Amino acid sequence: SNSIYLGGFNREPADNQIVKGITIIYPSQQPIVGNGSNTLVENVKVFNFEKGFGGICVGSQSTVKDCYVSTDTRVLTAFGSDVTFSGNLLVGLEKQTPFYFGDRILDDLQNITIEDSTVVGDWDPLFSIRQAHFGNLKNFNVKNIRAFYTGRKPKAQLVGLGVGFSPYRRGDYQGSIQDVTVSDIQITALNDTPSLAVSAFGFSEEAPVRNVSVQDITVNGEPAVFSPAIEQCAYNVTLGDTTIKEGKRPVAKAPKRNYPQVDAVKNPDKKYPRRDQDGDLYGWDVAHQVAYPSAKQKNDPDFPKTLSAAYGNQATGASLKGIKTISAPEGDFLQTYAAVNDPRMYTLHSPDYEVFVSQKSSGTPGADVPVYENIGTLMNTGQRLVNPPPMLTEHFCNFTHRGPVEVTVTMKERAPVIKEALIMPSAAGIKPTYSADRKSFSFTLSGPQFIAIIVNGDWVRPLFIFGNPAEEPAPDPSDKAVLTIKTSDDFKTLKNRKKLDDHRVIYFEPGYHDIGMFFPVFSDQTIYIPGDAYVAGTIRGVNRDNADNHAYGTKLITQNKEIFDFRAFKKGYQNADDYVYMGRSNKAAQEFLGSIENFTIRGRGIFSGEQMEWYKGQETVPGYIILVDRSGRNGVLEGLTFVGRHFHSANFFGAPSLLANVKTLYGFHGNTDASQWGMVRRNFFSVEQDDGTYIKNGLDIDGWFAWQQNNANTFCFARSMPSDGNTLGHAHVRNVTVIDGRYGSTGVANLSKGQYNPMRGGFWLGINHDRGNHNFSYIADIVMQNIYFETIVNPLFQFAPMTGTRHNKMIGAEDITFDNIQVPMGQNWKSIFGGRPEAPDDVMRRIVIKDLVIGDKKITDLDEFSRTRSEGPNLDIQIKSTDR
Structure with missing residues (x-):
């Protein structure tokens, strides 16, 4: 999402880089972003006329100087220590933060200097540090700032410091803000002279705000009048000549309700x-x-x-009777899958983790298991915890087994040494054994199960290991009733889509497949994605008699007639001819798509919704990664890993139905609900940022x-x-x-x-x-x-x-x-x-x-x-x- 991405957030080499003298107009979100060391950004001009787009973010031992940035939120920020921002001119919009540090900082961050700069805007606040993770943020020095306040509020926010609640805080992982000095700030208010608010709060004695000094602040040439809001767990805050030794916890207020009274009966x-x-x-x-x-x-x-x-x-799905199948071995076994490598994949290969798995009981030799990575969608608008980086990432791998397996996780070259590894579910009682060099750890899975691993308290980079149970007999692609789709086939075309309804089984060969949106599944049909296949697209259940309504899914469905008035269409980013309208009601959807029955979608492969657009109005396009109308019957969804989605996961409210062994990832923003596939769900995993x-x-x-x-x-x-x-x-x-x-x-x-x-x-x-x-x-x-x-x-x-x-x-x-x-x-x-x-x-x-x-x-x-x-x-x- 960046005009210039300098690297470093995903372990890639990003040191010793220079951005100098250029001008960026109409930037994308966060115009310049990097997390390498020793970066120089000098004499750069950023012209932005939209809200919520951010500015310049750098890593440790970096300098940002003599730059002009017109934007409104988190204009200058850093994710590393020993950083200087000097001689910059910032022109902002309304109610945002020119200097912002924090949110999800995992490591200690210190020695940040902001000096000799000019700010114009209606800021809120001018300078802010917020922390909800475990790094200790300390030794911030803000000095010699000329600020022109364009707002009209009687109270302008000058400094905001806060250590907030984190669900992941435990043991030694606490976090703090300390040793902050703000001095020699000359404010010119273009309207009425405001007082200056300074706020600070900590979370606990172990996660406080300490030692803050705000001195030599003037507004329109006169000493500033402060409006302090120093709350719990904030200590030694000095404002001019006054020192507040300890803040007070505010009195909690009940949520406001203003509804009519109902008479009792x-x-x-x-x-x-x-x-x-x-x-x-x-x-x-x-x-x-x-x-x-x-x-x-x-x-x-x-x-x-x-x-x-x-x-x-009790669902059975599509029958494979009369079709050749391949069964899992008897007794203990271990099956691993080849890696999928294709530059079109949105899912990457993990820069952090390697996984090696073996099975003594069956004599299966050990093998490396491909570890993939999803990177969170960058959201730069507003003061959001998902903004700015580091974004949540998801690292995951799959294998299938019966019986115990031995697993070794190794940190890659640029990943840190291991202090500790937390393996969940805790109830499983799995304890790691560490190597002497603390670069790897091993453990045993007694049987198939899904686990999450957090290394060094880094909840931003979890590793998910999916030990899948043995499959039911899988269709044999050599059978004539099976349509095998090759990686070179284009099934986004109407001609090829029409071939689908002639086959009982659709089988994707190993590798990467781009099948496009609304790939149809019909009655009495199985779609099978093996563990070494990666399929990008979405799937819709369609009655064969209704397939022409949206040209076998080659036209996108919208449930909003006004969508064509949105800017995406008026500006030409979307083409109205690519869409077809379907009514919003359940009845309208049933009439348009029709009902299907006896269908199965399964395998051990990856199914990605990365083809989904995400723009204003997209929520009116049925954006489920898989969608089957609730009038359908007897649907089974089993074994797949879902990534790349921007909406709810698989959706089918018909009966009978079964969801089993499905892994739903990519819960990076609102509306990414977990799978709502029928009423019977067994042994599944999900990451969601909406309802589970x-x-x-x-x-x-x-x-x-x-x-x-x-x-x-x-x-x-x-x-x-x-x-x-x-x-x-x-x-x-x-x-x-x-x-x-x-x-x-x-x-x-x-x-x-x-x-x-x-x-x-x-x-x-x-x-x-x-x-x-x-x-x-x-x-x-x-x-x-x-x-x-x-x-x-x-x-x-x-x-x-x-x-x-x-x-x-x-x-x-x-x-x-x-x-x-x-x-x-x-x-x-x-x-x-x-x-x-x-x-x-x-x-x-x-x-x-x-x-x-x-x-x-x-x-x-x-x-x-x-x-x-x-x-x-x-x-x-x-x-x-x-x-x-």
């Missing part, structure tokens, strides 16, 4: 009768019956052992490793309730490991100022949509069992509806059990339970929390970890404990 159960269509068919407590069967039920061979069996939701899963009737999850990035929730119970009187629920979710990576805000903020944002929570009841025909409804019969959180949760439960009362007069939550919830790292903010203050008939009853451990304490009382938003008979939260 005399007989709520009669006024708001619960209806439950699934409960009438399968039992109103079917999820609890399955999760906690009686002795008689356990001995009854006809009693369903899973919720999906109770619902009859919604509660749906019949949802049956067993075995999920979820990494939730800084947006939305792993467990989103509901955004809107069902229509009047109906019930949402009958779900069983168990054996889940969660890395909860939510920082609690879009920037490094002081979370102590407010009762925690109700849009967050490990378990999020939510209900934030107030819709017509939803005047009263219920969510019920849900069991969440054996859930383990690897990080600090912020908070654990947000079980208080958010919605207003214009339509929703009564919300009922009942018969929900949370069993064996483990949060060893604790929660940063108290949980919350209760109905809406304006809706006295909201009810929460028979909510059971059993065997809850937070930190090292087993919880025995609700007040130990939660607050309540309502009291009395409508709130029934039961805390229980059993001996295990």
Whole structure:
């Protein structure tokens, strides 16, 4: 995304570079970016007329001098120590930060000098350091700055310092800001003379702000009047002649609500009768019956052992009967895959990690396993934690095995030596053995499983090792019923797309394939991607009779008629003739695409949505990496690794259906929800920066490793309730490991100022949509069992509806059990339970929390970890404990 990328953020050599004398006009985001050492940027002019585009970012031992930059956000910044910014002229826009340092700094950063420069703009603040990771940021010296303030606010932000919450903070990994000096700042206010705000807050005694001096500051020739906001864990802050030894924690405020009051009724159960269509068919407590069967039920061979069996939701997918297949070996075995190398791939090869795997039990010789890397999408707009670099990266590898395997991870040449390696899930108890030179470590996987490894506390560069279970027999590409697609074939053309509906199996040979958008899958068809294939594109389920509606997917679908008025089309970046309109409703989608049944998409290969555009209006194009209409039946999705997506992952709400052994990566920005493929999901992995899963009737999850990035929730119970009187629920979710990576805000903020944002929570009841025909409804019969959180949760439960009362007069939550919830790292903010203050008939009853451990304490009382938003008979939260 940069006009000039100097390298260094991805281990590539980037030292001793010079950018001098050039002029950049209409730059892309962050015009000059580098993280190598000894960079010189001199006499460079950057002319920018858009907001949110950033400026110049350099690495250690670098100098930026005599430059002109017109932009508004993070104009000058550094990711290394011993950096000087001198003699620069910065012309900004509104409410942004000329000098900004921090966010996710992993290593110590020190000795930063900003001097002899001029700034023009409405800044907020002029100088800022924020930290949400573990590096110690110290010895900043800002001096001799001439600033022209163009704003009209009575209070202008001069300095902002903050060490914020990090879900990954633990042990020695804390972070701090200290020894900051700001002096000789001459401000000319072009409008009224403002006071100058100086703010500072830390997170804890171990993660503080310390030793700040702000001296010799004038506004319009007079000594500045300061407006300090020195808050908790900020120490020794001097403003002129006044020293504040220790800041004060602000009083937390509840979120504002301004909704009409609902009158209580005399007989709520009669006024708001619960209806439950699934409960009438399968039992109103079917999820609890399955999760906690009686002795008689356990001995009854006809009693369903899973919720999906109770619902009859057992998918088989497309049949391979009559087609030659290749079966996995009997007994213990290990299968590895050849690396895919193609310059068109958005996924790279890891610059950090090498993985070697062997299996003694089968005598399989050891082999190197290709380790790939995804790099996060750069977002430079606003004060976002995902902005600027270092971006989150994802390093991953796949192999398939039965029986134990021995794994060795080696750090590549430019990667650091290993201080420690954290292997998750922690419950697996996998401990590394380190080499003498601390450049590698080894461990044993007892059987197929998905793990995440964090080296040296670097949560920006996780390594995911996917030990896949043995496959069902795979189609043999030599069979005549199999269409084998070669890497040289072009299946973006209408001619080749029409060939697809004549074959029962579509098989991609090893290597890179660009199949384009909306590649069709038909009824009674299998798409197979082997472990040494990389396929770029998206897939849509299409009835053969409907394929002409979008020319077999060679035309892009949009569900917004106004999309053609967006700038992307008016400026010629997008061509209206490439698109076809499909209505927004479920009925319109079904009529356009049609229904399919008996289909399978599987393999051990990589499927990338990198063909997706990402621009204003793109959200109206069905951007799922795989999408099948909910009217379809009997769909199986198994084994693939998803990357490159800019929207939700695979989506199919038909039944029966099955998702198994799928790895969903690339959760780098909002709308990257995890897979919502049917109601039966087994042994899967996901990284998402939007909701992990919604509660749906019949949802049956067993075995999920979820990494939730800084947006939305792993467990989103509901955004809107069902229509009047109906019930949402009958779900069983168990054996889940969660890395909860939510920082609690879009920037490094002081979370102590407010009762925690109700849009967050490990378990999020939510209900934030107030819709017509939803005047009263219920969510019920849900069991969440054996859930383990690897990080600090912020908070654990947000079980208080958010919605207003214009339509929703009564919300009922009942018969929900949370069993064996483990949060060893604790929660940063108290949980919350209760109905809406304006809706006295909201009810929460028979909510059971059993065997809850937070930190090292087993919880025995609700007040130990939660607050309540309502009291009395409508709130029934039961805390229980059993001996295990």
